[in-house]
Amino acid sequence: MDVNDIIKPENMVYSKTPVLTSTTMHYCPGCSHGTVHKLIAEVIDEMGIQEKTIGVSPVGCAVFAYNYVDIDWQQAAHGRAPAVATATKRLHPEKYVFTYQGDGDLASIGTAEIMHACNRGENIVVIFINNAIYGMTGGQMAPTTLLGMKTATTPYGRTKELHGSPLRITELLAQLEGTCYVTRQSVHNAASARKTKRAIRKAFENSALGKGTSFVEVVSTCNSGWKLSPVKANEWMVENMFPKYPVGDIKDL
């Protein structure tokens, strides 16, 4: 089989979903954001809901998510995406509305908004990227930063005495009656990415069924913030992040 055969449509084994734009991503090599964006775009494509989906992007590295997923987007103030999505969904009950938020956005400055949106059981999807660090601002401590972890604002490592313990907000949100599906996933290898895609699809399907808020945490890497190569970052995540943030479904009604 030469190259002319390979490029024939009938021999195609993979193609990029058109819902993912061809814009070169600004993310660092090895960052999890790109993979999660792709999974969301594929789910939107496979469910045929491009015209009916509205995304709410955060403040943080993923502020530019709108450059990569070809749907209508609203760019929210830091932490406020769940409030923005609440009104959007209430005024457009027939639409699929999701927020895409990092750990600083969702678990620090936006705790009130995420708590109350989940408690009201807004029929939205929340994608929560937890890489235990502030990426865009240059590697400062996040609420999910592990004890002992060095960041720009914890140069000697996070301590419980000074900063409190890492916040497992996903477990907290699972306690609320408004959430119908709360899961923690990762995208560090093909198998985990496939599982995450299934979780995202399920979350979008729940939204259409009006079951309440679906929350998908993705334990992620931040190579630049962690100062590790992509491969090392994946290993570090499995060793250090997973014990604190174990993957799997926490709630599935």
Next chain:
Amino acid sequence: MAEKILMKGNEAIAHAAIRCGCDGYFGYPITPQSEIMETLMEEQPWETTGMVVLQAESETSSINMIYGGACCGKKVMTSSSSPGVSLMCEGLSYLAGAELPCLVVNVVRGGPGLGTIQPGQGDYFQACKGGGHGDYKMVVLAPSSAQEMYDFVDLSFELAFKYRTPAMILADGVIGQMMETVELRPMKPRLTNEQIIDKYSSWATTGKTPDRKQNVVTSLALDSIIHEQLNNTLQAKYRKMEEDDVRFEEIMCDDAEHVIVAYGCMARICESTVEMARKEGIKLGLLRPITLFPFPTNEINRLVPQLKTMMSVELSAGQMVEDVRLAVNGRIPVNFFGRLGGIVPSPDEVFEAFKKAINK
């Protein structure tokens, strides 16, 4: 004949919202304006017009719900009072930066801090000079009756959509709590989703269809050239508002030698002061700015040559007076009288202060 009902200014806001085709109200209780959401909840407009009403967890959240609704091209509003509006300033800056239309009602109380629940006008700077970060303005309307509370809801939405900008009704505790007869205007239906797509699909997040590019509502522009262009666009809108949408009312200004400038409840009180002065043969008039932004600068300019003095009367330590002085530009004395702490002065108290100032 149109229906007239006795109601509070705050209740008038709620009825006007339902009847002018508002799509959604998102708010958080705070005195002295809680009747707005209470009336809406009692009326249950979701059963009739389909209007959404939701009590948010905070003012921060309310204003961001407004942001979401406005992104969709929907007619959305919130209301609050001074401390709550301070929390909304972040959101207002984002709304202005993202060029989104919406209505925010501020029934002003005394500040700073938790202040008092009595009436105040100390939020003039916050409303007219920005409040949040960055170079932005809002359309600011100052009602002085329950009827204007009602009528300015529709007018605010009209101006907000005309300029794609946040609009604010800057009322005060007196106007919010006072009961007057209000004429209910004819019902306007809410726009359908199809109508919204027709009118606003060039920018609103109505869902990306194959016939158009994606719509992204954002105030972010990291490229300096693009960001300066965005700012220039905003400034051009503000200049256009100053040209086309200044509103004011004048009482006995034609032959006036002195003019009091007052808005909201203070304009009502100063109207009586003008009558008192006229009885004593003093040619006093009243200029009542209805739009605080855009401010009636040109009208003050026009009046100055015939005047000996002007006086700004406010429930503040002197905020609007700065805009009056900018307009007068040193040509005649501009005096000021104000009370603080939620104290509303009587017409004779204003008259005494006026006489003292002109005889200085």
